[in-house]
Structure formats: structure tokens, C-alpha cells
Amino acid sequence: MSVVVAVMRNELRAMARTRTAVAGIVLLAMLATVATVVSLHHMADAADYRERQQAAAQADFDAQPDRHPHRVVHYGHFVYRLPSALAAFDAGVDPFTGSSMFLEGHRQNTANFGDVMQGSVLTRFGQLTPAFVLQILAPLVLIFLGHGVLAQERERGTLRQLMLQGARLRDIVAGKLAALSVAATIFMLPAFAGLAIMAARPGASVTVAVVLMLAYAAYLGIWCVLIIALSTLAGRRRDALLGLVGIWAVMALLVPRLATDAAYAAFPLPDRLQTDVGIAADLRAIGDSHDPDDPYFADFRRGVLERYGVDRIEDLPVNYRGLVAVEGERLTSGLFDTYAARSAAIQDRQNTRVALFGALSPAIPLRQLSMAAAATDLSAHLRFLAQAEAHRYAMVQQLNQLQADAVDYADDTARDADADRRKRVDSAHWQAIPEFAFVPEPAGRLLQTMLPAAAVLLGWLLVAALLLALATRRLGAAR
């Protein structure tokens, strides 16, 4: 054990003496700090902004004058999604999806105004978040620090001297690994401090944050082990460096993009035009509420008249137009849900295909786990869409029902000059509509979705460790 500690201490001392190593460590630690501070600030701004916008939208909605309920259906409502508690750690798909949505009758809108549509080409170079620094940049700096730790000893022949003094090869390798891990820890500290601040806030789960930290520790651990293993295997420092940089470029930059292309090619997503025209055609196949001879709505009318035991629409105790609106919305929303579910299923399959590429790069499971933990992944976005849609449906149906109950059929169909006034309903009614509140996934479910990726990361750690053991044994045999 003492040998391990001695080697580690020696290695750290060597790093501290090398100007480039110190510069690398300080720069990356600084970058991690800057990314954390900037990202915390940015998300606080975004949260504040969206909260104010939501309040303003709600105030506008409530301030509507007395109106025909169907006007309110078309007036619609804007809902905003507040950033999740850990979003400042990993912005995930947030910049791509946008966080606001317009809800109205008969239509299912998309969330829009994502940062990527309001910014420049630079959004695509990577967001300055702690996740970006730890996922992409930290491994590269670790490669610079660690590629030579054993290759150099071999190059200079100092390894033999060390072993002549009675040090076991295993202990030397372990000591070097420990030293590199210290550097990795320094990189993680600023980001983890930020994460701890976020996790302490209400609504955040400490368990999720801890698992997230462990996942990043495992990820950088994988890199440390890989670096030492390659350094042990390579005869020369240069070979170790080039090999490792190549591996990094493939794992961090190339494979994620190849995975994207593969997923895209395997599961094409229908575009919006196809979807919209498809929904419209399906709707027409069901029936046309404006057509008095339409079989579906003729049946519907018969059912309504039977239920109330009257012969004419005019004799109904409720406004028939409102009932048709309720039924129409039920039909369209059913179709929206079907099409949305189909699209979500395809996107889910695409992401599962990307996950398969986790066998080629630990960056993929880490990224999926990280986004899931921060609730900034696709499923969190789809959750927002689903809840917004549920809210839209409830709101619209409440208003349609109001039209059925509170607007007189004779008034609703009247066309005289005063009719418009008689159709209006007291504005207190929409103030009674419950406000939208996004409910995030409970921590337990989050942890469950993080499990597969965590297992893949552990697998990587195991494989890397095995590689290191083999490399160490080979070096021992070659000695």
C-alpha cells in the first residue's frame, strides 16, 4: 500500500513541477467553474423570465372581458416550462425544444422559439455547461496529463530501476492511476459544488444528484483507467498520446454523430405536413359537424335528443352547439393523441438505437443518463408536451361545456345586432379555470430510467479495468 501512495505522491509532485500539466489542470478547473457559474446564472435568468411570462400570460387570460366561450377557446393560452432543478448542470435538449407553447382549440401546436432558432451557428459548437466540460473536455486534458505516466518510464528505462527497488508493477500502476484520479477529482469539484447547490433547492432530488455525480466519477474513472492502460501498452509517449487522442475523437465526437445518423436512417419520422394532412383526412372520415346529413353527427344528434327526451334541437335544455363543440374536440384530440403517440414512439426507438452505440463510446450512456437526471432529455420534453396537451383539452372542454350550459341556443344562432351581447358569458368563468403547472417525473422513476445507462457505464469501467490488468501483466512479462 505504501508503495502505491509513494508512487502517487511522486507522480503528483512531477505534475506540479511540469508547467504545462499545472496549466492544464488550472485551466480546466477554471473552465469548469466558469461553466458552472455561467450556467447557473443563465438558468436562473431563464427561470425568472419564464415565470414572469407565465404570470403575464395568466393575467392576460384572466383579464379577458365577458365573451362567448368559443372566443376564449380561440384566444387560447400560453404555457411555459420552468427549467428543471438540475437543468443548469446539463441543458440537454432545452435549447432545441423551446419552453413555451400556445394552447388553443382544435389544434395541437408545437413548442417553439428554442434558443437554436434565436441564436447563431455557435449553439451547435456545444453549450458551455458543466456537463459539456466534463463529458468532452475533461477526458482530453486527462489524456495530456496521463498519456506518458508509464510510457515515459518505459522510454527512459526508469521502470526497471523502480522495480529493482522492490516495487511491484501492480502497485506502481495503481499509484499512477491514483495520481491521475486526483486530477480528475479536481476537475469534477467545481461542477459538483454547483450540482450540490442545485440539489439543495426545493423540488430537486438529492439521490438523483448523487447518482449523477457517481456516473460522472465513473465516466472520468473509465478515462483514467483507459489512459493508464494505453500508456502501459504503448512503447513510446507519442504513440500513447496519438492513440488516446484518436480514441477520444472517436468516442466523444464521432460515435455520437454516427449513432444519430444510424438512428435517423433506421426510423424516419413523419414530418408535420404528413401528420396534419393525415389528421384532417381522418377527421373527415369520421364526419363533418357542419353537414346536417352527415351520418356520424346525425347519429350524435339523435343520441342527444333521445337522452333529453325531446324531438327538436331547439327544445333541448342545453345549447346543442356547445355539445357539438365538446364532441368535435373529443374527436380531434383523440386523433392528436394517436399521432403524437406514434411520433413519440418513433423518437423513442431512435434514442434506443443511439443507446446501442453505447457499446462503442461511454460518452453515449453518460449523456443519456445525465440528461435524464437533469430532466432535460426527450422524455422530459414529451412529458411537458403531454401535460400541456392534457391541460389544453381540459380547458377547451370546460369552455365548450360552458357554451352548452350558459349560452342559449337561440342566442347562439341569432344574427341580429344585439345577438353578440347576449352570447357573452361572465368573465369570472375563465378565471375559475385551473392554472397550468408542470409536474416533473418523480425521482424514483428518474432513477429507474437512469439504470440501463448506469449499467453500461459500469460495464465500461469493468472492461477498462480488465484492459489495464492485461496491460500490466503484459508489461510484467515483457520486463
Next chain:
Amino acid sequence: MTLWRYEWTLLLRARVAVAGLALLAVLTCASLVSGVQRMDSQRAAIERIPALQQTDLAAVIDGHGDSTDAGHAAYYTFHPTWNAPAPLAFAAVGMRDVAPYILRVRALGLEAQIHDGDTFNPELALAGRFDFAFLLTFLLPVFVIVLFHDLRSTEAESGRERMLRALPHPLPRIYARRAVVRGVALLACVVPLFVGFALHQGVSAGLIAAVVGLTIAYTVFWIALALLVARRSWSSSTNAAALITVWATIALVLPALSHVAIERTIRVDQGAEIARAQREAVNHAWDIPREITMQRFYAHYPEWQDSPPLGDGFHYKWYLAFHQNGDDSVADRAAAYRDGIERRSDAAARLGWALPPVGMQAVLTRWAGTDMRAHLAYQDRIRAYHGRLRHFYYGYLFRDVPFTADDYPRAPDFAPDHR
């Protein structure tokens, strides 16, 4: 001449170098195929428009029935617009994987329609595409570093440099020759493949030459950087480390930092705010006397003010007028929003002069018509087309001209502006 041949033999005898060059060629091919596939799928989607539109329009005409109200047509007819990829788009997908390239519009308020997105998987967009622009910007420099970091140091390290110095040939010329050979080898893995694909895609010769020139310039920049580092006579691994540091800094770190700086300095009104203001203006019309709406509309569009006065009943010209008033009420903000986005993307493009990887992306997406400016230009075309559409329907509504099934095909078609 023989010296050149020896230099080639020397390069091709190194197994690592040959493997690296082969890998580069394979990756280049993959990136080009990926881009072409992507654009083919977008073109196929655009080709589907007429058939889908036919189905939809037939149903609208059918629903029109015996009515002669142009308002019905204006309300229910969606008109497709599209932004076809330019021939070079396959090389730099740019914004095309997140920005909608098909958008249907109605003659109603445009501000509520123009920002609608298409369906895309945001996780895939986040990872980015593996296109030619990515290969050039991010991967090519790594290959340059691998091939050039030991151009000189390997001779020094192996002790051969002293011997070479003793030869009658001047040493700088040997290194220069070696650099040229390696540079040409690298470009040979990239350029012919690109030219082949570009010719196949019908890119103009001038544009192909420009991209090839840009590729060469970008490669020369990295080679020059490598040679500059080589002059310090450090060890091979120190050279490699220094070059990779520069690469990571200007390709990853500084762009991310600049992004934050640009977003902070160039403030842009959030689009959702404008959409809300427009919605407010539109819906307010239901609560004010209709004459006020019409007066406001005629003040902007005097060519329609001789239209007969509104009766008691609902008239679509009033409905379309207040939709237009809604757009007009936020026109200044919408223009400012557009300009803000343009200024952001111009700032990023200017940054390209200082950061070659950013410049590479900016120039390639510009030429390929896949950058933010191209998307804004598409939006401008939609706005112009929307203006023509409204004018078409106004001609019926404000003059009370009956609109029949035969009039549907008379609506103006969207004219895609091919670059």
C-alpha cells in the same frame, strides 16, 4: 523528382500513416453519403407536397359547398411553402435539421404561424449531424496534427537530423518537401471524393472550386500551425500536445464561450412575447366596435377603403382585417426580432475570422444556403407570399366577388427562390 518519390515511399511505408489516410477517406465518404441521404429525404418530403396538398384542397373545396364566400376559402385553405435544399446543402446540413423547411400558411395572421416548427427528435439534433462540414472543421485538423506533429522532431529524436544536415540538400527544403507530400496526401483523401459527390449533386463548378479552395486554405492553416510549433524543437509528444490544445481551444472552448458572450450582448426579444402581443391584438378586436378595426385597416391599406360598409352580420373581411391589424401591431417588434437574430449570426460569422473552425462552419453553411440567414430569407419569402395570398382573397372579400370552386386554383402559388 526521385527525391519526391522517396518522400512518398517514406510516407506510404509507415503503417500508421496509411491507416490514418485510409480512415480519413472512409470517414469523408461516410460524411458525404450521410449529407446526401439527409437532403434526399428532405427533397422527397418536398416532392410529397403536391399530392398531399391536392388531397387537402379537394376536401376544402368539397366543404365549401354552394357557398360563394371567399372568407370560407381564406379561412380553411392552407397554402404550402417550402425551402428546397441548394445543391451544396449536402456538404453542410447547418440549420436544416432543426429549422422547418416546409410550412403551410393561411391568409390569417402570419405571426401566429411563421414560427411553427416541424417535428424533429431534439436528442438527435443535439448530437449534430455527421456531415462534410463537421469532418472538415473538427476531424481534419486531428489528422493534420497526427501527420505533422513529428515532421521534424522525429529526425531530431532519432538522431538523423545531424546526418541530414551533413547532406548537400538544405534541410528546410527536405522538411518543406515532406510537408507538401503529407499535405497533398491528406487532401487527396478528401477533395476528390467531395468533388465527385458535388458533381453528382449538380453543384456549380465555381462553387466546387470555392469549397476546394476553402478546404485547402483550412488545411494549410493547420499545417502552418504545426510547422510553427515544430520550429520550437520540442519533443514529438510536446508538439502533439501543444497542437491538440490549440485545436480544442479554438474549436470547442472559445466558440462555447463566445456563444455565451454573443447571447448576452445582443439581446433579442423572445419570440413568444411577440406571438402573445399579436394574439392579444387580434382577440381585442372582438370587444371593440368593428368600425374602429376597419378604419385602422384602411389606414394601412387605402386601396380597399371603397369597400361597402359592414352590415350587422359576420363578414370575413372584418375577420381578416383584424388578423392583419394584429400582425401590423407587432410588425416593428417582429422586424427587430428578425434583425436581432441576424445580428447574432453575423457576429458569429465575424468571429470566424478569429476562429477558423467557426469561420469554416459559417462560410460552408452560407454557401450551402443552410445557415440562419438562409432560414431568415425563407421566412422573408413566406412573408412576401402571405402578402400576395391576402391580396388575392381581399380582391374577392372587399369587392364582394363570389368565390366558387373554380377560384381555388387561382390563388397564387408559392415561388421558391432557387439560389
